[in-house]
Amino acid sequence: MSEIPTLINQVRNKQPLIHNITNQVVVNFTANGLYAVGAAPVMANAIEEAADMANNADALVLNIGTLTTVQVDAMIMAGKAANKKGIPVVLDPVGVGATPFRTDAAEKIINSVKLSVIRGNAGEIGHLAGLKSDMRGVDAVSQANNQEVAIEASKRLGIPVIVTGVDDVITDGQEVFVVHNGHSLLTKVTGAGCLLSSVVAAFLTTDGGLLEASTAAVSFYGVAAEVAAEHTSGPGTFQTAFLDALYQLNSDVVKDTIKLETYTVTAKEA
Numbered sequence: 001m002s003e004i005p006t007l008i009n010q011v012r013n014k015q016p017l018i019h020n021i022t023n024q025v026v027v028n029f030t031a032n033g034l035y036a037v038g039a040a041p042v043m044a045n046a047i048e049e050a051a052d053m054a055n056n057a058d059a060l061v062l063n064i065g066t067l068t069t070v071q072v073d074a075m076i077m078a079g080k081a082a083n084k085k086g087i088p089v090v091l092d093p094v095g096v097g098a099t100p101f102r103t104d105a106a107e108k109i110i111n112s113v114k115l116s117v118i119r120g121n122a123g124e125i126g127h128l129a130g131l132k133s134d135m136r137g138v139d140a141v142s143q144a145n146n147q148e149v150a151i152e153a154s155k156r157l158g159i160p161v162i163v164t165g166v167d168d169v170i171t172d173g174q175e176v177f178v179v180h181n182g183h184s185l186l187t188k189v190t191g192a193g194c195l196l197s198s199v200v201a202a203f204l205t206t207d208g209g210l211l212e213a214s215t216a217a218v219s220f221y222g223v224a225a226e227v228a229a230e231h232t233s234g235p236g237t238f239q240t241a242f243l244d245a246l247y248q249l250n251s252d253v254v255k256d257t258i259k260l261e262t263y264t265v266t267a268k269e270a
């Protein structure tokens with residue numbers, strides 16, 4: 001637990017190669033954000049090379065934001081290659097629930113690839129788990145209880161999940177980590193969630209456990225947003241300041257600023 005703020009140092013030392021099959025909106029921001037945290041990005045969508053690239057990578061991100069039928073097949077091929085190699089796979093089910101095509105694609109991926117963790121907002125994760133949820137495009141509409149959604153979704157899916165929003169919840173359905181860091185300007189920059197999914201993948205290459213490494217990624221990211229927001233008041237300059245903060249933020253500041261709550265579900269319910 002005390003090592004959570006320090007896992008960023010492992011990412012920076014290791015410079016893991018993160019293979020992203022992601023949406024057209026966030027490609028550049030994701031690549032720059034991964035560089036800023038100390039990882040190396042590669043984007044490779046083509047069905048002819050997706051599996052080969054996953055086989056060269058340290059972690060894989062599958063992001064369904066601007067999906068095509070062929071891309072679903074490429075994702076499954078890359079996912080299977082990643083599973084064979086034993087590297088982490090993160091799914092970002094962008095906009096799932098907004099259209100039947102996205103929902104079908106996400107379900108196909110979940111049924112074909114062994115995922116390390118699924119990261120999304122409460123609307124997306126709630127929808128995947130069959131809970132009542134509303135999506136408007138890629139954004140969650142209703143104010144859900146993120147902890148309830150995360151715990152229930154992880155139990156129903158049998159996969160660890162990260163539900164983000166005002167509070168971020170990381171859980172395998174039993175152990176729960178709640179991070180209270182972040183800044184509302186993140187909702188005014190497209191790709192803030194997508195980049196977080198890729199940053200989670202980078203942290204999963206460290207020797208922290210899955211939930212601890214995910215929590216390290218989420219808290220590092222939230223503190224970086226808070227630091228960036230001190231220097232800016234609008235989305236344009238925030239985006240730049242945020243990349244700088246991801247690059248400059250050290251583990252001591254995270255240690256001093258992290259707002260983390262942990263509990264186990266059985267203990268809380270008892």
Ligand SMILES: Nc1ncnc2c1ncn2[C@@H]1O[C@H](COP(=O)(O)OP(=O)(O)O)[C@@H](O)[C@H]1O
Pocket residue numbers: 120121122138139140163164165166167168181182183184186187191192193194196221222
């Ligand atoms: N109202 C908010 N206040 C502070 N941080 C937020 C808020 N909403 C989202 N975030 C942060 O923005 C990042 C992306 O989360 P989110 O907006 O839920 O993802 P997505 O963009 O996929 O919908 C996370 O780090 C999350 O903590």
Ligand SMILES: Cc1ncsc1CCOP(=O)(O)O
Pocket residue numbers: 023025026065066094138189190191192193194195
């Ligand atoms: C706007 C948009 N439309 C399709 S994908 C995408 C980006 C979504 O990024 P995020 O979920 O990180 O806000």
Ligand SMILES: [Mg+2]
Pocket residue numbers: 094095120121138193194
């Ligand atoms: Mg998203």
